[in-house]
Amino acid sequence: SASIDIAVIAGDGIGPEVTAEAVKVLKKVTAAEGVELTLTDYALGAEHWLATGQTLPEETIQALRGHDAILFGAVGAAPGDTRIPSGLIEREMLLKLRFSLDHYVNLRPSFLYDGVASPLAAPGTIDFVVVREGTEGPYVGNGGVLRKGTMHEVATEVSVNTAFGVERLVRDGFRRASERPRKKLTYVHKHNVLVYAGHLWKRTVEAVANDFPEVSVDYLHVDAAMIFLVTDPARFDVIVTDNLFGDIITDLAAAVTGGIGLAASGNINMDRTAPSMFEPVHGSAPDIAGQQKADPTAAILSAALLLNHVGYPGAATKVEEAVAADIATRNPAAARTTSAIGDAIAAVL
Amino acid sequence: SASIDIAVIAGDGIGPEVTAEAVKVLKKVTAAEGVELTLTDYALGAEHWLATGQTLPEETIQALRGHDAILFGAVGAAPGDTRIPSGLIEREMLLKLRFSLDHYVNLRPSFLYDGVASPLAAPGTIDFVVVREGTEGPYVGNGGVLRKGTMHEVATEVSVNTAFGVERLVRDGFRRASERPRKKLTYVHKHNVLVYAGHLWKRTVEAVANDFPEVSVDYLHVDAAMIFLVTDPARFDVIVTDNLFGDIITDLAAAVTGGIGLAASGNINMDRTAPSMFEPVHGSAPDIAGQQKADPTAAILSAALLLNHVGYPGAATKVEEAVAADIATRNPAAARTTSAIGDAIAAVL
Numbered sequence: 226s227a228s229i230d231i232a233v234i235a236g237d238g239i240g241p242e243v244t245a246e247a248v249k250v251l252k253k254v255t256a257a258e259g260v261e262l263t264l265t266d267y268a269l270g271a272e273h274w275l276a277t278g279q280t281l282p283e284e285t286i287q288a289l290r291g292h293d294a295i296l297f298g299a300v301g302a303a304p305g306d307t308r309i310p311s312g313l314i315e316r317e318m319l320l321k322l323r324f325s326l327d328h329y330v331n332l333r334p335s336f337l338y339d340g341v342a343s344p345l346a347a348p349g350t351i352d353f354v355v356v357r358e359g360t361e362g363p364y365v366g367n368g369g370v371l372r373k374g375t376m377h378e379v380a381t382e383v384s385v386n387t388a389f390g391v392e393r394l395v396r397d398g399f400r401r402a403s404e405r406p407r408k409k410l411t412y413v414h415k416h417n418v419l420v421y422a423g424h425l426w427k428r429t430v431e432a433v434a435n436d437f438p439e440v441s442v443d444y445l446h447v448d449a450a451m452i453f454l455v456t457d458p459a460r461f462d463v464i465v466t467d468n469l470f471g472d473i474i475t476d477l478a479a480a481v482t483g484g485i486g487l488a489a490s491g492n493i494n495m496d497r498t499a500p501s502m503f504e505p506v507h508g509s510a511p512d513i514a515g516q517q518k519a520d521p522t523a524a525i526l527s528a529a530l531l532l533n534h535v536g537y538p539g540a541a542t543k544v545e546e547a548v549a550a551d552i553a554t555r556n557p558a559a560a561r562t563t564s565a566i567g568d569a570i571a572a573v574l
Numbered sequence: 575s576a577s578i579d580i581a582v583i584a585g586d587g588i589g590p591e592v593t594a595e596a597v598k599v600l601k602k603v604t605a606a607e608g609v610e611l612t613l614t615d616y617a618l619g620a621e622h623w624l625a626t627g628q629t630l631p632e633e634t635i636q637a638l639r640g641h642d643a644i645l646f647g648a649v650g651a652a653p654g655d656t657r658i659p660s661g662l663i664e665r666e667m668l669l670k671l672r673f674s675l676d677h678y679v680n681l682r683p684s685f686l687y688d689g690v691a692s693p694l695a696a697p698g699t700i701d702f703v704v705v706r707e708g709t710e711g712p713y714v715g716n717g718g719v720l721r722k723g724t725m726h727e728v729a730t731e732v733s734v735n736t737a738f739g740v741e742r743l744v745r746d747g748f749r750r751a752s753e754r755p756r757k758k759l760t761y762v763h764k765h766n767v768l769v770y771a772g773h774l775w776k777r778t779v780e781a782v783a784n785d786f787p788e789v790s791v792d793y794l795h796v797d798a799a800m801i802f803l804v805t806d807p808a809r810f811d812v813i814v815t816d817n818l819f820g821d822i823i824t825d826l827a828a829a830v831t832g833g834i835g836l837a838a839s840g841n842i843n844m845d846r847t848a849p850s851m852f853e854p855v856h857g858s859a860p861d862i863a864g865q866q867k868a869d870p871t872a873a874i875l876s877a878a879l880l881l882n883h884v885g886y887p888g889a890a891t892k893v894e895e896a897v898a899a900d901i902a903t904r905n906p907a908a909a910r911t912t913s914a915i916g917d918a919i920a921a922v923l
């Protein structure tokens with residue numbers, strides 16, 4: 226019988242609040258569809274590290290592997306919190322999950338909903354998806370430091386890019402583009418400067434393009450992509466790019482579509498050798514944590530991506546439609562609490 | 575007696591057109607100020623490479639060293655031109671100049687002029703300057719490729735960052751911030767992921783900050799900086815960042831202030847061991863080359879940065895004021911030719 230077994234990592238800051246609303250919506254939609262839902266909470270994040278000194282033990286990774294998918298809230302200490310080494314939780318927990326579970330497709334849809342104010346004067350129709358590489362590039366943690374703290378210090382960062390890693394990501398991007406009405410793929414890099422990685426990307430895109438003759442292909446240097454994201458975001462359909470450029474592009478894309486309160490993401494293992502993980506693009510926002518001020522929409526839309534990935538595209542669409550219906554009625558002058566927004570979306574279902 | 579000796583590299587595409595207007599304005603303002611102006615043209619760029627096979631011979635670099643400054647137009651082949659290896663001119667000529675002449679401060683002011691339409695609905699007052707590192711980081715050309723063209727290919731890019739290089743750049747940023755009314759410095763990196771380079775930057779900023787207690791310091795991850803550049807660009811005063819992040823940020827900054835037709839830059843050797851080079855942020859735009867459609871404003875504002883650097887801040891201010899006066903009267907419905915814009919600005923002087 227139909228069932229979904231989800232690991233829930235609510236995390237820090239606003240993570241628990243927004244995740245609670247995503248869970249509320251998941252319960253409602255699975256009940257309506259007659260799908261049995263099993264939820265298991267995992268305590269991880271900055272607070273957990275302060276309490277236990279653990280970021281992500283190997284046995285936790287093994288336990289997470291047993292679930293169908295992971296629903297992730299947000300992690301990270303408050304910026305001023307000196308008890309937690311800067312970036313530790315992000316690297317040793319969030320990135321470690323992405324790398325350990327081989328989340329090579331970091332999927333980030335950008336959609337400007339009716340009723341949402343964009344900071345752009347004339348945004349046009351924004352409906353694209355960024356397929357960001359999630360397991361290599363400048364994020365691999367390679368590099369080092371020589372003569373640290375002296376005037377002769379040298380610090381390096383090594384971006385590692387493999388044909389294997391780039392090909393599977395690029396192929397995923399083409400497949401997604403081929404399934405969308407506009408069938409357009411834009412790959413973004415900086416191959417005029419980063420020649421080694423850039424040319425691997427270039428050759429890979431050119432090779433994979435042969436298998437998708439129906440997809441039109443466009444290239445932009447990352448700096449030029451910045452310009453188009455604010456002057457003509459409607460030109461984008463599927464953007465395929467590396468880990469760091471994808472990080473940069475998706476925050477800008479979230480901003481032009483009305484803010485990271487609405488931006489969902491999936492860290493997806495398309496080979497299904499491990500569970501995929503769905504998380505809002507936003508962080509833990511410690512400044513507003515526990516105040517019911519956070520918008521749970523990004524978390525709820527991430528739950529929709531989860532439903533789609535684990536085989537319930539119908540339920541995913543229902544959640545997305547409920548979100549769109551709720552957004553269309555939002556009144557910027559009348560702020561609702563985090564749980565009120567979750568209630569309203571659940572009520573539509 | 576007062577004199578300026580300038581090397582002019584007009585380059586490719588729209589480079590010659592926009593540079594001609596910058597030269598027109600330089601002639602006018604130096605004549606008015608009683609400064610003797612010497613101009614020497616250097617043929618370099620994609621067209622020159624096609625004709626001669628040369629990118630930037632050592633003797634040309636030596637000759638360029640003899641001038642007070644370099645006025646640079648734009649270089650680069652048309653995107654579809656398969657005769658020229660992609661990125662060759664950019665790397666072997668433009669970047670080679672920046673590195674050979676030790677242009678460690680890549681200075682890029684962002685200013686939203688009265689009368690210019692921003693793509694942002696509510697841009698506010700935009701008046702900041704990006705101090706981009708110009709001689710290291712991911713731009714050093716280190717890296718390589720293993721098993722090229724096979725399914726086992728590995729391509730690396732190495733970002734090299736030195737205490738020497740970061741410190742002199744950060745110090746320049748603090749000095750500029752201390753001379754501006756708001757005295758605010760924002761450094762941008764991604765130190766939660768790029769720990770080796772990121773922490774060198776972080777420690778350097780913290781150390782140099784001690785010498786500038788009057789400057790307030792703020793840090794943003796590059797992804798968060800993207801969001802603020804479109805939601806609250808007025809918050810920025812001086813942005814200090816690495817070579818690649820600076821490339822990305824300055825194109826976005828140019829876009830939000832009305833386009834790269836207005837964005838000037840200086841590649842500055844603050845130690846004056848070699849001439850500095852002033853260039854519009856835009857590229858060679860081969861699609862509109864030779865049609866008198868390009869806006870020469872960025873080239874003219876780059877000439878103003880040049881005047882300031884070589885010791886004529888009064889003349890620089892006059893050019894900037896003439897540009898602002900011209901921009902305030904622009905009618906988007908009545909496009910002028912490249913030379914008409916140059917004439918109008920020169921006429922104000």
Ligand SMILES: CC(C)[C@H](C(=O)O)[C@@H](O)C(=O)O
Nearest residue numbers: 315319320472506766767797
């Ligand atoms: C928290 C950080 C490590 C992460 C990233 O850089 O990928 C975040 O910015 C994101 O985009 O999910």
Ligand SMILES: CC(C)[C@H](C(=O)O)[C@@H](O)C(=O)O
Nearest residue numbers: 417418448664668669821855
């Ligand atoms: C042409 C290219 C090498 C250059 C850069 O990346 O620095 C350009 O984008 C710029 O910003 O001046």
